Structures are given as C-alpha cells and as structure tokens.
Amino acid sequence: MRLLKSQIDTKHGAGFVTLLPEEPEDMWHAYNLIQPSDLLRARAIRRVTKTSDSGSVASQRITLDLTIAVTSTDFDVGSGQLHVAGRVASENEHVKLGSHHTLDLELHRKFTIEKVGEGGGGWDSVALEMLREACETERRAELWAVVMGEGTANICLITEHQTILRQRVEVPVPRKRRGGVDGHDKGMEKFYSTTLATLLRHMDLGKESTAGAADKTVPLLLASPGFVAQAFLQYVKSEATRVGNKALMTLVPSILVAHSSSFHVHALKEVLASPAILSKLSDTKFARETVLMDKFTTLLRQDDGRAWYGPREVERAVEKGAVGRGGGVLMISNALFRAQNVTERRRWVGLVDQVKEVEGGEVRVLSSLHESGKRLEALGNVAAILTFPLEDIDEEDDETGEAPGGEDMVI
C-alpha cells in the first residue's frame, strides 16, 4: 500500500489519508482501517437515471468519485475483495446525498479514508500503527503451504498478515484391503496429480498478482503426518522431469517438507513452530506470532497464574499493573478493533494504550486470519503474559457471574 497523502491531526485524531493498494493483502489492511462512520472516497461506477423534461427516462452508467459515510464493511478472505457499504456523504450532480452505495475497492485505484475524530473514533494509536504497518514497503514474506493427509490437501497461502485457505482438495483414496492394495496406490496417484494441478493453478495466480516479485520464487511448504508429504515431493520431482515443466523444476529446490500431526489447516501452527521451518522464516510476523502463542500456552499449562486469557481477566490484570515492563505481553487480535461499536473499539484501544504507554509492556496485535490469531480467538481474542503471578482474577469473575465467553460474541 502506498501512502499518497495524509493529513492527520494527532491531537484529536481527525484527518484523512489517501492510499493506493498494490497487492491483495492491502485490502486486508484497508478492511482493518476502515471503520463505520468513517468517510471513504473512491472511484465508483454507478447507474444514473435521468428524467428529461419531456418525461422520458434515460439510464446511464457513469464513473464518478463518491464519498460515502461507511456503515458496514465486508471482506472476502478467499478472493481478497473488500466491499464497503455506506451512504453518500457529499452531493454531486448525479447522486443525491444520503443515497446508498457500496464501494468495491480495487487494486491500483486510490481511495481516501477520512476519520472525523472525537465522537467517531478517529485516528487512534492502533489505527496509526496499522497504517504504518500497511505502508511498510519492506519485503513481505509469502509462503505457500500444503497441509496434506491421505486423500486430503489444504492449499494455503501464508502472507505477512493472512493465512488464506485457497483450496481444499479431497480425493477418495480406498484404504488398504486384503488382496487389493492397488486401489490404494491408484487413489494416491490420482490424489497427488489432482493436488499438484490445483496447486500450480493457484500459484500461478499468486505470481500474477505479485507482479513485482515475479522473479523471486515463493517457497512452498509441504506438511503431512506420515510420509505423504515426502511422497508428494517425490511425485512433484518426477512429474517435473517427466513433463519438463521448467517452472516446476525451479520450484523444486525451494520446497520444504515438514511434519504435521494432521491434515487440517490448524496443523500449520506446529509446522511453523518446528525448528527447521522457524530458522528459515523466523523474521516473519506469523512465525513470531506462533512462537508467542506457544509461549503463552506453555505458561498456561504450568498454571502458575502468569498466563491469563479472556477480556475481563486481562483487563483486570492490566489494572493491577501485571502487564508491564519486564516481560509483560498483551496479545490482542485485530478482530477486536474491527468492532462495529465505537465504544467497544475504544475499550480495546484504551487497553493497548494503557499497556504501551503507562505500563511499558509489550503489545502484539495478532492477525485474526493467521493460525495464531485463530488460537487467540479461541481464548477470547485477548490474552496476556503477566510479570508476576495473579491467582484470583477468575474468582472475582465468578462472583460477578459474567461469563467470559459472552464477550467473545462482540465481534
């Protein structure tokens, strides 16, 4: 994402930025930045009907710049499309004020986000941090991963901020039977060929979109329980030589094979946490997040009161100053900041600010689209590693009778 223009009043949080999305992931950033009640200005195509003086009606599709006051956003993870619905906020000759419009943000087409500040949320610290992150131009890690088992493969694209399940391949593979094992072998053969064909189709798409990075080969990670991944790698190699597919042959050296305990997407977390993979990808956000989540769950297992999860518990811990300098980490999913409700968002922004500014602790905003974010989501979207043990937080919670699970539904 390129920042074309920005005018932000840091004191009140009012102002606007003009952005130019360049890769699909920028849509995800835009999705996180655009809040209800923001003003969004972008190019739109709208059908306009005109009634002439004589009473005849002419309908016309015209392209125009529209400014809408956002009411809701809709993000399609698979295709990376962002639809922003709202009401027209500035009148022009074709469209009346207040009429509804849904803007489809497109790549390489600039848009402007304006936040009014004060009453409506404005550019708070979290939003500014997101903006900074979104406009980072440094190399973005990208990785294809196939998590597979016998007859099932999940083809995922892992980017800096997202893990996208691009396709799930399912091929029925007969189990081994007495006297008839060739069915199994045939089934596996078919499964491999289907998986490879699907994978190549998707990877090609990926290359087109990251046009700038076409020269660098994107690493491919194969993970499976047992020997499926190795066998698949073997198949890819033989297929590459057999067909003479140059592109595939250049890909072969960048294939990593890892072990996972199951073929489900969430098995990716153990793959990414495995030392072999981590050494190669340690500088990436998802790897860091995975390590952090693992650290948290380890502490939780030790059950010494230094790891807490759930909105209420974490807030209480922060209140008591347990998430501060010297190891205090607040983990929070960016899903919480997408809250439709302004006060809800304020609550979390406040918590982040508190930890960061006042307590001096570390804040990690985890992407809800990564495996680590999903794990955090299971824990109520927010968790904290404390500097000193606290034992009675949930006891108090019991007294209030409020279920921590109830707060999960905010998003």
Added chain:
Amino acid sequence: MPGHQRAKNVAYDDDDFYSGDDYYEDEEGGQNELSPEDQEQMRLGTIKVKEALDSTISVTDKQIEEALWNYYYNIGKSVTYLKNTFGPKQKSITEPQKTKTTTRFDQAASAASSTVTEMPSPLYAYEQMATATFSRTSASKGCADYPVPLPAFAPLDYESITATDFFFDVPWGNVPQERLGTISIQPLLPRGRLLGGSSRPSKLAALAAARKRKQEEAKIASAQPALSEAKSETDKAVSLLDRLNVKENDAAPTHSSDGGEAIRRESVAKRYPLKKRAPSPEVVETKVDEDESAGEQIPLPEFPDIRTGPSTFASTLCGRGGASADLDSGFASISPFPNSTGLLQAFKGPSPDDIVLNAQAKGTKPKSTQPKKTKGDKLAASMEKMAVEETPKVKSKNLDVIKEFEQSGMKPMANFVVIGHVDHGKSTLMGRLLFDLKVVDQRSVDKLRKEAETIGKSSFAFAWVMDQTSEERSRGVTVDIATNYFETSKTRFTILDAPGHQDFIPNMIAGASQADFAVLVIDASTNSFEAGLKGQTKEHALLVRSMGVQRLIVAVNKMDTVAWSQSRFNEISTQMTTFLTAASFSLKSLTFIPVAGLTGDNVTTPVQNPNAAWYAGGETLIDALDASEPAKRNIEKPLRLTISDVFRGGITNPVSISGRLDSGSLQIGDSVLCMPANESAVIKGLEVENEPVDWVVAGQIATLHLSDIDPVHLRLGDIVCDAKKPVKLVKEFTAKILAFEHVMPMGVDVFRGRLQAEGKVKTLLAVLNKGSGEVVKKKPRIVKPSEVARVCVQLERELPLEVGTRVVLREGGATVAAGLLEG
C-alpha cells in the same frame, strides 16, 4: 576364409550373382575347397562331435561336417542337431519331422538372435543361397534381410528321397554338374507346414506381387504352354519369375548326384558368406511358400500329414473351404513364384481376391440384408424387454433378521484390535498367529520372507502378511489398519492390526472403534518397554479404554530377546497393571501373556524354551483370545454403521463401503440413509469376511454394496443409518471428557471412528469429580491432565453425532482428551 575373398564378396549383390549362370560357375570353381583353417577346425570339430554323440546314433563324417559347417563349428549345437535329426529318425520318419516342426522355429529364433552377430557364417551363406533363389523374384528387397540361420536343414529329407523319384517328371537337359549342386535347399521342403500359421505378411506381399504380374504370367503361359527349364534358361529375356523357376528346377537335380553333394553345398555356401543381411522374417515365409510349391512335385508319402492345414486366412485367400485337401493349387496361388504348371493353373481361375470378394458378396450380403429385418425386430423387442428388466430394484427377501440370527446358531464373533508402541511387533505377532493357524500358507510366507530378505529386512516377513502396501513394506511400519480373519474352535475372530506410529493414531482410532477387545503388544527387551510406556503403549491403552474397550490382553512380546526371563516379565506385568488400573481397567479383565512373535513361542503352541520353564502350563495367546466373552450386540436398536472405507468393489459393484455395524441389522434390499450427505441408497449386496451373505447384525464388520447413490456422497466416517430413524447432525455439543493433556479453549481434531473433523473447544463448562461426577469448579481456566471436565465443542461442519457417542479430541499430534457425548 581368406580375407581378400571376403572383401570381394561383400561387393556382390544378388543381382550380380544371379545375373547369369556363367558367373555362378566361375565362382564355384574358385571356392570349391575349404581354407586350411577351416579344414583344421572341421577336423577337430568332427572328432569332438563324434565323441559327444553316443554310439547309438550313426552319423557319417560328412553329416557331422555338414552340421559343423552349418553351426559354424559350434560343437554343442551341431551335436544337438545331429541327435535330433538322426537319433529318432531310425524309429519313424514322420515323428522326427514333427518334432522338427516344433523345434525349428525355436531354433531359428534363437539362432537368429544369437548368430546374427556371428556373420558371416557359412550356414548363413548357405541359406542365403537357398533363399535367394526365390526371393529374388519376389520383387522385394526382402531377401536382402535374410536373417535366420535355419539349422534344421533336414538331411533326412534328401536322404529319404532319391533323386530319380524326385525329378521323375522334370524334363531338364544336361545341366552342368556344378550348377546342379547349388540347390541344396531341397531338404527344406517340409517346411511348408509353417504355412499353416504365420505367413501372412509375406503371403500378402506375394499375393500382391502375383497380382501385379498376372498379366505377364498369363502371357508367358500362353507363349510357353509347356514351360521347360531348358527354354527358360536359354531365354534370358524372360521375366525374373521365370528365371527363378528355372533355378529351382536347376537346383533339384543336385540330389541326383549324391557324391559331390556335401562339397558342393559347402562350396555354394562359401560363395557369398559375407553378404550381410539384416533379419527379415518375410523372407523366411516366402521361402516356405516356395518350398511348398516345389514340394508339390515330390510325392513324399508323409507330406500331407506333416503339413498343417493352411490358416483360415490362407484358405480364405485361396477361396477354398478345404484348402488342405487341395494344397497344390492353393499353394500355387499363394506362392509368388510357383513352378510353371501351378502358376498357370492358379491364374487361370479367378484371383484369390476375386474369389474372396465373390464369396463375400455371395455369403454375407444375402444374409445380412434379409434376416436383418427380422433380427432387428427381434432385437428391438428384446431390448425393450431388457429395458424393463434393468430397472427392477434389489429384491428384499424380507427376512426377520433377528430371528434368522438367533436360529443361525452362529459361532460367537469377536473383533479385536492389536495395539502398542511402534516396532513392538504387533504385525509380526499377528502374521505369526495367522501362519500358525494355517490361515496363511507356508508358500506365501516363504515368498514374503524371500522378498523381505531381498531388501534386507528378513524379520519383517510375518509383518508383511498384514502390511501389504509398498509404502508400509519399504518403511517397515504399519500405516493403516489391516483386517484379517481366523477361526478357533470356539470363536470367529477378526483381527484389526493397528499402526503403532504416532502419526497414524487416527487410523488406530478407526480400528479401535470397531473392536470388542484389545491386545496390547509390549516389547520386553530392555529400554523398548520403557520407551513405549512414554509413547504409544500409554496413549493406545488410554485410547482403547476411553473408546469403551473393557478387556485387554497384554502380550509381552519378544521374550526371546530377554531369554524368557521371568523377572522381566513380572516387572513389566507389575508396572503395566499399576498403569492400567489407574486408567480404569479392572484387574480381572487384564491378562498378561509372554510371547515371542518372531519365533512363534507361546502364540498357538506352548513355549518349548527351557528358560521358560517357569511358565509351563500357562496360557498361550490363542487360549487367552478364546477366553474372551462375546460382546453384547445392540441388534434391536436402529441401524448405525460407520463407514471405514469407500471403494470400488468391482464392475458389478461400483460403490462399496465397509464398516462395523454399531447397532441394528441389515439385509439385502434395505434402503439406508447416509449422513451427513443425507442421501439414500439401496443395499445391493452384503459381504462378511469376503463371503456373500443375506443379512448382517450388529458387531459384524460388513461390506455393503450400494446402488442408487453416487460415491461422492460417501466419506470416511460418515454414518449409514436407518432411513426411518436417522441420526441427527450437530454443529456443537457438550461432552464429558477425561483430559490426558491440558485442555483450554483451543482448536482440536475430533475423532469418532474413521471420522476426523476440525473443531474447537469453545468453552470449559466445569471440572467434575471423577467418581461422583459432581461439579467441582465452574468455568475453569484450564483443565489439567487426568481431570474430568464438561466442555463445549464446536465443529467446523455439521456431523452425525449422537448422545452416548465416544469421541477423542486430539491436538498437535497428541491425544488431549477422550469423552462421552452428552448432547
């Protein structure tokens, strides 16, 4: 052979050679004698062959020399040949010929492959000459490729036929002696037999050639009504074909001069030994044809017997039903260069093509036109009938399955799963068990042992009885459940051999979910047991227990490696008892048996090892298995079957599934519902233990052949249920779980038999008291290992899960908890 001659001869072309008889003679004169080297070799060879041949076979030196010459001084081959030809000849004339028919091809084939490189061989040249005579005119370069040194050159034939007999009707003049000697091919005559089978290409070629020259031939025939060799010989302008005929006739007299025969042949053979020719089977065939046509002239008594009938193809070509009855003209028409009379006769009538065409026109058309209509009507009618018959559904016999089952007095059945840590010998023990019970025969085990030895894993032979896929064998681990059956006097057992490797626990769960009881295999050798206890020995035991298996037989395996030490056995028993009772196995349902799977001690027969005296009279593994009580069957309950495999059962059964009936019963013709696809299907066939049956009841592992359903609707782990009492689909459920690891809200894999689904522990509702089930703590932050808790699990997609179902929750390769579904 002198080098310069060789070089000289290389240049010779067939055309050159056959262009004139003068040349022929000249050549012969120069080559009449063997070279000194050849003579020496011949001498030595003759001695050796004589030695090799026993005295019963009387062979002259000349014959030996001839044979040696043919085989290029290969003594072995010559001896065989001589034995073959001269040995049996004494007894009967037809017999050896018959044997020859079979062997000659083989010999020729093998010789072709082995001797082609040996060229130039005298034999080759010899044959060369023979072929050249006819193939020359075949207008094909085919002869240039003459490949096959024909070894069975049948001296017997020319011995049995006197020259005068042979040529009694041939009107030739005084042909020079030398030239007569050239055609030593006469012995080839009986080869006509080959015509019967395989001479198609050449015949076709010959036919084509014949047709081409049809006109020409006819002309010649009219010009020379009685074609004589003298005439043709003088007339240089006659066609190639004629020339050939002449040659052949020329050749025939060779036999009249017996004396110089051998020498002559040799000399002929030597004449063009260097002509390198690539193999061409066609030529052989042509030659055969030629021989046939020549053979017509010779009234051999055995001739008709020897010849096989022409192939149907040949007879069709000749347009005769009984071609064999009238071979002469048949061959004449086929042969490209028949002798004059045959040829003339052959082309007087309609050409074979015409005959065929006529025959076709006569034969097929009326048949196909007239009866077609009536047949068509019939066909249509029968098709209609067929169409009616195709639709009928599978008929149900409407059996009262429960009653049938009670009446059948079926032997009690039991399914048991074999569990344990990887490499503790589960598959080997089961392979041994099956072998000792004669389910697997010695031959297959020997075969497996051989295969195993070739990759250096001889100890895996028994395991390979169970591990059948190539991957399992090459890696030496079981990957998937192997199902096998055996029977004792009391019970019919189904073995479910589970994989021990951690990665394949999903498969093990699938197997364990079908089992009535379990056999836990433990490696007694040092450190292995301890490693297993930390690994899958523990996990498997906990899993089978949490899946409802009550009875456990602990087979302490590899006792041979610890010399049947009683103390080791007791140590393991004590440790395991402590552990298993803690895992809520009752003490009386545990049985410990020391065994040695590889040697087979105490598997089916009591151990003989003197070190194991302490166990004398103890139970063997099979005794322990037999002591198992039959499992209770839920026959009365509605049908539930978990699909553990979907496959193609064959052409007649495109969709087949297998799995264990958890409850209820089934019979052919029943309509069932497959969940969660919610598709109905009809049972077309049922199989238990690979035997077709009419009905199945709960507890049996059955194969169902389905119809009226697409296999895409069937996935592993789906439930086949009664259409009237379908299983409900759930997206979220609460379960009472026993935690093996820390449980917190997290993503988990939910297992139920073959079913493996993504889900997550959404909330921890309460920690319960292990004994009473009372709530100890509400909404715990985390559930610690070995605590019992009530949790809420949310699934990614709706699944058929019922109250009372046992589920296993796993995460990151470890079993987190096992539980009972509460709703």
